[in-house]
Amino acid sequence: xxxxxxxxxxxxxxxxxxxxxxxxxxxxxxxxxxxxxxxxxxxxxxxxxxxxxxxxxxxxxxxxxxxxxxxxxxxxxxxxxxxxxxxxxxxxxxxxxxxxxxxxxxxxxxxxxxxxxxxxxxxxxxxxxxxxxxxxxxxxxxxxxxxxxxxxxxxxxxxxxxxxxxxxxxxxxxxxxxxxxxxxxxxxxxxxxx
Numbered sequence: 707x708x709x710x711x712x713x714x715x716x717x718x719x720x721x722x723x724x725x726x727x728x729x730x731x732x733x734x735x736x737x738x739x740x741x742x743x744x745x746x747x748x749x750x751x752x753x754x755x756x757x758x759x760x761x762x763x764x765x766x767x768x769x770x771x772x773x774x775x776x777x778x779x780x781x782x783x784x785x786x787x788x789x790x791x792x793x794x795x796x797x798x799x800x801x802x803x804x805x806x807x808x809x810x811x812x813x814x815x816x817x818x819x820x821x822x823x824x825x826x827x828x829x830x831x832x833x834x835x836x837x838x839x840x841x842x843x844x845x846x847x848x849x850x851x852x853x854x855x856x857x858x859x860x861x862x863x864x865x866x867x868x869x870x871x872x873x874x875x876x877x878x879x880x881x882x883x884x885x886x887x888x889x890x891x892x893x894x895x896x897x898x899x900x
Contacts, residue, residue: 788813
């Protein structure tokens with residue numbers, strides 16, 4: 707059984723100066739000859755350059771990701787976690803001074819990351835805190851604790867103050883936590899926008 711092909715319909719050459727009519731010999735052919743193709747070629751150069759730049763950017767991103775250390779991944783996770791905390795507590799005042807203002811807010815840790823790295827990503831340990839309290843008053847820990855007891859209860863505060871087993875997160879765990887907190891942040895943004 708043989709399949710008969712329809713003959714190609716004549717087309718007009720895309721090069722305006724040529725304007726010749728030709729029968730395409732392959733699909734997608736838009737010019738009549740190699741000479742017209744050379745004239746038409748520069749029209750595609752910006753698209754080609756953009757495609758090559760996109761490929762190069764993706765390649766660089768992949769190579770940078772491979773070079774990241776565990777500490778770099780922990781930093782990414784911390785940024786995603788802190789953003790989520792600030793958004794979660796966006797309607798609440800500063801945990802230490804209790805005021806609302808237009809300044810910068812941080813994700814202030816009750817037990818600092820340096821003092822207790824095991825609970826650095828613990829949501830109960832981190833709350834929205836104004837920059838002056840966090841930076842200039844070392845977290846204003848006395849007032850932080852008073853407000854924390856009101857927010858999460860004395861039992862939870864005592865748990866935070868207690869000993870915690872050290873955690874050494876793997877790169878995969880850190881990547882998963884980063885993705886989780888970014889997803890939670892997107893969800894909160896959608897809820898607040900609605």
